[in-house]
Amino acid sequence: LSARASTILSALDIPIATDVPGVYDGTWGGNGDILESVCPTTGEVLARVQSASPRELHEALDKSKEAYIFLRKLPTPRRGDVLRQLREALAAKRDALGALVSLEMGKIRTEGIGEVQEFVDICDYAVGLSRMMNGRVVASERPGHTILEVPNPLGIVGALTAFNFPVAVYGWNFSLSFAAGNATIWKPSPTTPLCAIAVTKIIADVLERNGIPGAVSTLVTGAQDVGEAIVNSADIPLVSFTGSEAVGRVVGKAVQSRFGKTILELGGNNASIIMPDADLSMAVPAVFFGAVGTAGQRCTSTRRLYLHRDIAPPFLDALQKLYASVRVGDPLVGSTLLGPLHTRAAVETYSSAVERLREKGAQVLTGGQRYDQDGLRQGNFVQPTIAIPKSVDPADSIWSTETFAPVLHVGVFDELEQAIGWNNAVPQGLSSSLWTRDMRNIGKWIGSEGSDTGIVNVNVGTSGAEIGAAFGGNKSTGWGRESGGDAWKQYVRWSACTINFSDATSLAQGVKFSA
Numbered sequence: 001l002s003a004r005a006s007t008i009l010s011a012l013d014i015p016i017a018t019d020v021p022g023v024y025d026g027t028w029g030g031n032g033d034i035l036e037s038v039c040p041t042t043g044e045v046l047a048r049v050q051s052a053s054p055r056e057l058h059e060a061l062d063k064s065k066e067a068y069i070f071l072r073k074l075p076t077p078r079r080g081d082v083l084r085q086l087r088e089a090l091a092a093k094r095d096a097l098g099a100l101v102s103l104e105m106g107k108i109r110t111e112g113i114g115e116v117q118e119f120v121d122i123c124d125y126a127v128g129l130s131r132m133m134n135g136r137v138v139a140s141e142r143p144g145h146t147i148l149e150v151p152n153p154l155g156i157v158g159a160l161t162a163f164n165f166p167v168a169v170y171g172w173n174f175s176l177s178f179a180a181g182n183a184t185i186w187k188p189s190p191t192t193p194l195c196a197i198a199v200t201k202i203i204a205d206v207l208e209r210n211g212i213p214g215a216v217s218t219l220v221t222g223a224q225d226v227g228e229a230i231v232n233s234a235d236i237p238l239v240s241f242t243g244s245e246a247v248g249r250v251v252g253k254a255v256q257s258r259f260g261k262t263i264l265e266l267g268g269n270n271a272s273i274i275m276p277d278a279d280l281s282m283a284v285p286a287v288f289f290g291a292v293g294t295a296g297q298r299c300t301s302t303r304r305l306y307l308h309r310d311i312a313p314p315f316l317d318a319l320q321k322l323y324a325s326v327r328v329g330d331p332l333v334g335s336t337l338l339g340p341l342h343t344r345a346a347v348e349t350y351s352s353a354v355e356r357l358r359e360k361g362a363q364v365l366t367g368g369q370r371y372d373q374d375g376l377r378q379g380n381f382v383q384p385t386i387a388i389p390k391s392v393d394p395a396d397s398i399w400s401t402e403t404f405a406p407v408l409h410v411g412v413f414d415e416l417e418q419a420i421g422w423n424n425a426v427p428q429g430l431s432s433s434l435w436t437r438d439m440r441n442i443g444k445w446i447g448s449e450g451s452d453t454g455i456v457n458v459n460v461g462t463s464g465a466e467i468g469a470a471f472g473g474n475k476s477t478g479w480g481r482e483s484g485g486d487a488w489k490q491y492v493r494w495s496a497c498t499i500n501f502s503d504a505t506s507l508a509q510g511v512k513f514s515a
């Protein structure tokens with residue numbers, strides 16, 4: 001193993017030069033298939049991870065059930081206290097864990113650390129929530145009666161997470177799920193098992209110190225079969241899935257067919273709209289970050305750019321200058337802005353998307369190739385690309401599908417209504433952003449005639465949401481909401497309890513039923 005990798009793994013107590021156990025339910029194990037964690041920058045195999053066998057999966061579920069029975073009795077503010085300790089433990093490892101994200105996933109240093117910060121932030125949020133996960137008292141129409149709406153834990157929550165946020169998405173789910181009193185079982189992306197193992201070690205340590213069973217945060221690394229077992233398990237009332245629309249459709253149907261609940265965080269196909277009165281010194285760098293940041297591998301990445309005709313030429317000039325200045329290379333190097341795509345397969349997806357754009361007569365302003373010079377050839381590096389398709393036809397797959405790579409599609413409009421129409425005309429509905437100084441445009445944009453996405457920004461790019469707001473999207477993005485807002489309410493079962501404190505019975509709606 002390279003020194004670059006071994007330093008990072010050692011700092012997080014991940015074994016080097018032996019197979020790494022990838023299953024945790026209070027004890028570590030892994031007798032299933034081997035998953036290889038491959039560094040997207042160098043192509044080196046970072047570790048061989050032992051995934052869950054069917055039997056271990058079964059045991060992990062049993063352990064999770066027992067752990068839930070323990071956790072549901074712990075008062076909610078006490079759970080909050082454990083999350084406060086977890087917050088401290090994560091913050092203490094912020095740099096080391098951030099480096100592992102850069103090493104294994106490929107995002108740049110500041111974004112790797114930022115992702116750990118998201119987990120820290122959501123812990124803080126859940127600590128606060130742990131004193132505020134309140135139900136309601138409802139006025140009853142009957143004398144001497146009271147109605148309570150009571151949140152109770154669900155049981156086991158399954159979290160199936162994606163490669164692009166290998167730490168934070170579990171953080172969003174685990175923090176709220178734990179505060180609500182559930183055990184959580186985590187199947188991470190098969191290509192980022194080390195991040196999951198490192199996070200689980202940190203959580204397990206905090207749980208152990210508090211005498212809480214480790215299986216309240218169970219880890220089962222594995223491939224499709226492990227995911228399917230969670231999706232189909234009647235013991236898991238809520239499945240939170242982050243990934244593609246194609247897989248999300250299968251997960252959604254399967255969970256629905258057994259009357260389970262889902263939180264789906266699927267594709268984004270996010271647009272930024274630039275009005276002629278926008279401050280371009282703010283808008284251009286924001287579009288640059290939205291489209292090129294994380295090498296275009298956020299659900300919230302900017303994929304469509306709609307420019308008002310009056311500012312289109314200067315905007316594109318300024319944007320191309322930024323694209324030309326991008327520093328590409330090892331994401332662990334502090335000055336790098338563009339790391340690799342996560343997998344070889346993603347490079348293929350990128351190349352065929354660019355090919356299709358060319359076939360369809362799009363003008364490729366910049367990019368379109370792999371980087372294959374020395375130092376980059378071993379990794380999955382691709383040039384960030386700006387393309388102007390011949391026309392804006394939202395029905396064309398160029399516009400209607402999400403390509404998880406740094407490809408930005410540009411269209412030119414004359415009226416805001418037209419751009420909002422284009423924004424809304426795609427199947428996905430995650431994030432969108434309008435750049436303007438005119439409050440009339442803002443009113444239109446955030447109102448009933450405006451953007452139909454879950455995240456609707458003004459003078460803020462499409463990506464980089466804070467945890468305080470509910471995160472998620474509408475339409476084929478799946479309607480799920482995670483982290484802030486009312487997201488916690490999905491991690492509980494609600495009981496409407498009518499209690500009669502009086503000495504007489506009475507029926508609702510004044511119904512009489514006596515002989």
Ligand code: UN1
Pocket residue numbers: 164165242297298299300462463464465466
């Ligand atoms: C994702 O891409 O799945 O808004 C999550 C953002 C981040 C989270 C993205 N806070 O870009």
